[in-house]
Amino acid sequence: MDERMFCFQCEQAAGCTACTGAAGVCGKSAETAAAQDRLTGALITYAGQLVDAGRAPAPEQALLLMQGLFTTITNVNFDAATVDALTEKVHAACPAVAPDYDMQRLWHEPDPDVRSLKSFVLFSLRGMAAYNYHARVLGRISPELDRFFCTALETLSAEGLSMDELWALVQKTGEASYRCMELLDAANTGAFGDPVPVEVPLTIEKGPFIVVSGHDLFDMQQLLEQTKGKGIHIYTHSEMLPAHGYPELKQKYPHLKGNFGTAWQNQQTEFEDIPAPILFTTNCIMPLRESYADRVFTTSVVSYPGIVHIDEGRDFSPVIRRALELGGYKEDTLVPGMNGGKAVVTGFAHDAVLRHAGEIVQAVKDGKIRHFFLVGGCDGTRPSRRYYTEFAKLTPQDTVILTLACGKFRLNDLPLGNVPGTGLPRILDVGQCNDAYSAIRIALALADAFGCGVNDLPLSLVLCWFEQKAVCILIALLALGIKNIRLGPTLPAFLSPGVVQVLQQKYDLKAVTTPEDDLHAILGG
Structure with missing residues (x-):
């Protein structure tokens, strides 16, 4: 037909x-x-x-x-x-x-x-x-x-x-x-407990392993439980990276070792000839290449023609058997970040950050922190998304970047160091896309501490979007009255010119332009 x-x-x-x-x-x-x-x-x-x-x-x-x-x-x-x-x-x-x-x-x-x-x-x-x-x-x-x-x-x-x-x-x-x-x-x-900051290696240790992609922490916990004592290492991929920050996952299961690869759109090259199975718990699965299709498994609502699906019973035995058959790498193998990094840090959810709220507020008052940026969201395939990497590189040393979702892979392995005069890292990975909630909680707490509204904070949102969870986050931010959001790499096609005009007038929603021009518009000078 x-x-x-x-x-x-x-x-x-x-x-x-x-x-x-x-x-x-x-x-x-x-x-x-x-x-x-x-x-x-x-x-x-x-x-x-x-x-x-x-x-x-x-x-x-x-x-x-x-x-x-x-x-x-x-x-x-x-x-x-x-x-x-x-x-x-x-x-x-x-x-x-x-x-x-x-x-x-x-x-x-x-x-x-x-x-x-x-x-x-x-x-x-x-x-x-x-x-x-x-x-x-x-x-x-x-x-x-x-x-x-x-x-x-x-x-x-x-x-x-x-x-x-x-x-x-x-x-x-x-x-x-x-x-x-x-x-x-x-x-x-x-x-799984409140996330805590943790450094996550990007090196895959030799021996059998499984790569877990997606967002579902329950699926991750079930796989970790079923692989205990079997000599199989577990690695996160893309949006599963923040799992390392949860104590009941990372501390309870030492075979949760590190992170494999970067964001979802690179999977077709990063999974080429990988000697291990890949489990997709949610989006984003891409059309499979023959070179690795026989190593892919799905669960939950994810489905792809001809691929073994693990049903709601979450019996991951087929995935485990495949990992043991394939055997993994013969030697430790680095799968570097998008900018060549060897490790990334995650776990800066609202509880971890707000424990230091007093120090952060004081650093702002002392002039050590000039501005906060939320740079992140859904990643995608357009070359123009390099914008977010370049924007992060251009941000001054006295600024802090909150990041989240798979868009963080554009910048989370950059060597931006700490804010001078503080112990605060310049990049704080808040978590998955749904952890926009954490970023909002942090912003609301800072606004309360400074006695102002969120829109009066030295905070700018520079977001990338791809699919419907990002749409859900955008609509939540707008409902909270948050203004001056920069969105890219393009505005959604489903937003009509008339609707865009209202969003611009009411919320000052705008499309990203260039890193240099946008940063100048935000900070001036």
């Missing part, structure tokens, strides 16, 4: 407009895109029925919603058959009393601002669902948030909404996004 797709949910959107051919830039086929549209339409109808029931969805109903939305995130699922199977599961839970919502109604909405705001909400819900799912597997559930997912999804199918009503939905979605990240923070720290 000659199908054509419509997809503009991620930063890769063809021509910065939309992927509309037989396949997306991400490698997703039109068949899979259509399956994801069908799944989304089924979820919208299902959510409407749950709203009509007049109560919060039951835990199993909410879980199905989260799994469905999570499945549609960029670089999570490339297998149309598994997406369709999930749609059938939704249908089984929701006996048809109304046809599924047709996503073409949204994609072909004649009013570009209506389409833009509804898409902004939908893509944020997809990102939120990922965070909600990670919290759920650790036992943290919010009925209030579950109810919001239902009402927000149902609203997407409504016709004739005014712009005021749609902007109000954007605000509510942003507020819910922040609460979702808060829920996941409580789940992660409750299960």
